[in-house]
Amino acid sequence: MDYEEWDTGEWNVAAGWEPPVTAAEEQVPPTRGSIDGWDTGQWNMAAGWAELARAEAAAAEAGTPETEELPAAFQAPAWASDSEPQELWNPTEESTAPVRGRHRVAKQRTLGRGSAVFGVAAAAVLGVGGVAAADGHSPIAVSLPDLPDAVANVPVLGSLVADSNAVAAASAPGDTLGLNAGEVLRTRILNQAQQQQTAAEQIKTASAERSATKAAAAAKVRQEAAAKKKAAAEAAKKKAAAAAAKLAGSYVKPVASYTLTAGFGETSSLWATIHTGQDFAAPTGTPIKAIHSGTITSAGWAGSYGYRIIETLDDGTELWYCHQSSMIVTSGKVTTGQTIGRVGATGNVTGPHLHLEVRPGGGAPIDPMPWLRAKGLVV
Ligand SMILES: [Zn+2]
Numbered sequence: 001m002d003y004e005e006w007d008t009g010e011w012n013v014a015a016g017w018e019p020p021v022t023a024a025e026e027q028v029p030p031t032r033g034s035i036d037g038w039d040t041g042q043w044n045m046a047a048g049w050a051e052l053a054r055a056e057a058a059a060a061e062a063g064t065p066e067t068e069e070l071p072a073a074f075q076a077p078a079w080a081s082d083s084e085p086q087e088l089w090n091p092t093e094e095s096t097a098p099v100r101g102r103h104r105v106a107k108q109r110t111l112g113r114g115s116a117v118f119g120v121a122a123a124a125v126l127g128v129g130g131v132a133a134a135d136g137h138s139p140i141a142v143s144l145p146d147l148p149d150a151v152a153n154v155p156v157l158g159s160l161v162a163d164s165n166a167v168a169a170a171s172a173p174g175d176t177l178g179l180n181a182g183e184v185l186r187t188r189i190l191n192q193a194q195q196q197q198t199a200a201e202q203i204k205t206a207s208a209e210r211s212a213t214k215a216a217a218a219a220k221v222r223q224e225a226a227a228k229k230k231a232a233a234e235a236a237k238k239k240a241a242a243a244a245a246k247l248a249g250s251y252v253k254p255v256a257s258y259t260l261t262a263g264f265g266e267t268s269s270l271w272a273t274i275h276t277g278q279d280f281a282a283p284t285g286t287p288i289k290a291i292h293s294g295t296i297t298s299a300g301w302a303g304s305y306g307y308r309i310i311e312t313l314d315d316g317t318e319l320w321y322c323h324q325s326s327m328i329v330t331s332g333k334v335t336t337g338q339t340i341g342r343v344g345a346t347g348n349v350t351g352p353h354l355h356l357e358v359r360p361g362g363g364a365p366i367d368p369m370p371w372l373r374a375k376g377l378v379v
Pocket of ligand 1 (some may be wrong): 133262275278279354355356
């Protein structure tokens with residue numbers, strides 16, 4: 001601390017007036033109680049309120065009357081006001097306009113006598129902020145009476161001390177500046193608390209709105225994905241159904257390569273009556289395919305038919321595949337084109353061939369050729 005400069009500035013250090021503003025500049029951490037920190041919104045609210053409460057409690061305990069008279073501790077020394085006429089502090093728009101960040105201590109050192117009251121005001125502020133206790137003095141008891149609105153509306157103490165004219169004008173001993181400082185501080189803290197609460201509520205509201213928007217977007221994405229998946233599943237199902245329908249609607253020739261020999265209705269010494277089917281001559285072992293999807297309802301030796309497989313279609317029509325050399329599928333469902341056995345010459349035959357019979361509803365046989373052609377086959 002530069003006591004030399006303060007001494008030459010008529011400040012009476014010996015009388016116990018520590019230069020608090022210098023202390024604020026050099027010792028007070030910027031985030032707690034300093035004028036700069038306070039003015040930039042970094043005021044430690046909890047500490048400020050606690051100190052204010054302590055000051056009020058101390059004042060109440062001491063029975064300090066709630067008057068507008070400065071406590072003795074805040075009285076400027078007699079020399080500070082004995083030679084100049086004092087003006088009542090009368091704030092104007094210019095002098096009350098908030099000035100941020102300009103109340104550096106270096107400027108205040110040039111104030112001369114007027115700075116005595118500034119010292120009182122700053123001591124009040126710093127005392128409330130907890131600095132007075134920190135620099136070795138007891139906390140200053142500050143009385144905070146209910147002041148008129150005109151005084152309560154004084155905007156910022158910082159702007160007062162930044163304006164040397166305002167400080168000089170307010171240098172009258174016993175005026176209300178010290179008390180005003182407390183009230184201004186209280187108003188400032190209340191306003192700041194209100195602003196912080198409002199800001200917190202705004203943040204909370206904005207956050208809730210963002211969350212809602214986000215949730216809605218996520219729900220929409222999920223909905224679209226579900227719809228897409230459902231559409232894909234339906235398309236796949238439809239495709240499978242179409243394939244099954246196509247397969248179910250299709251018919252194939254029972255043997256791929258053949259020679260038509262005896263037809264339906266012919267007479268021969270081989271048959272007791274007439275020929276009840278169509279003969280497809282082919283080498284032994286030629287695959288016999290299911291003409292259409294259906295169910296194998298009989299498979300085995302059948303006398304003059306040799307080894308015979310009976311396939312029953314869904315409409316009840318029976319297809320008889322006779323004279324097989326070997327049977328491959330003897331029961332269960334078969335699909336169109338599935339190999340169910342092989343051409344042979346078992347039973348009453350003169351050579352290897354497939355004897356095919358078509359019996360609608362399991363009744364009397366009909367000519368297989370028109371039936372096959374009716375199913376779209378070229379035979
Ligand atoms: Zn035959």
